[in-house]
Amino acid sequence: MARIIAVHSYKGGTGKTLLSVNLAATFAKRGKKVCLFDLDFRAPSLATLLKVEKSDHWLNDYLNGTCEIDKVLIDLSSKVDSIGKLFVGLANPATEAIRDMSGKDRKWEMRALGRLLALRDSLLTDMHFDYLIFDTSPGLQYSSINAIVSADLVLVATTFDRSDVDGTKRMLRELYDLFEKKTEVVLNKVLDAAKSRKLEIEEKTKDIYQVPLLGVVPCFCDILRAEGGIVFAHEKPDHPFTRILNEMANEIEKT
């Protein structure tokens, strides 16, 4: 069963954070206990997106070994009005913290991997979380690969942009395959995603990537208009994007 999900991509701006936040909210709405982690230490964004103004402890502190994971978690269940529970573990957005994280050595990264792997016991087993979702940094970053290694399922957010397609194909072959990770693709920002083209898009994607396609998200002007300030799964329950998220959550629950 896929309980730790890493959301990754080759390029930036493919919709990883949008997908992570909304999937986490979708599961929480279904009564699940979910924790969303910001593992994009180069450009943290969840604090702004979820309007968390300050935190006493950050995910950086947990990975540095200066606090335990329960100190990092912030309960946002009331913000998404869910039956379940939604917690977040945030990356410190301060410039000094970003600089500090970018200068870590291999030994530190090895210990950070150990601490990420330990979340399976501390959060899934001891604290009874149903899902952990890692929002990662694009490309081959240490923090992202640590997240991929720790995950049961990797969701790759991708678009039909040519350089993104080429890079994603390479990552599938040279990264996820090497770690024997179950990988599924989410195609985002698709123009002309009418129902009549659904089969054609699905076949094209499977042909390119040779891995299952979890979902197709059309290019919604509403998403751009929201400027990253709306959790669709919570605030727009009837929006087509929320329907697509529910379909993706159904598929993940089946695995």
Next chain:
Amino acid sequence: MANEERLGRKPLHVLEKIRENLERLNDKMEVMIELQKHGRKDIQLPLADAPLDVMTLLSMPDHLRKTAMTVCRVGRATADEVAEQTHRARAVESAYLNQLVIMGHLKKERKGRKAYFFVERETKE
């Protein structure tokens, strides 16, 4: 009385040292046997420190990565336990684990008749 105690302890201490050295020798012999079995004659001394980070995992040959990943996930395991996860033979896993020890990526510790392999993540600084 104090002198007698000291004299009594000394042989015990010497025996303990001999046992430790024999165990170390045994470990080295085991590594040599495993490597010879798999056609490697260029036995190297264990490297002091080679962190098992994800980039190192990525650059490893597939057969060693599978073993190293299993130890990373499980934390601490015997060759039997690794073999159970990878569905490969115990002897094969034992050779790969010892190779990873030689490369400095894993540590090995004996407890009785069992040898445990693990990633040393905490520094001794």
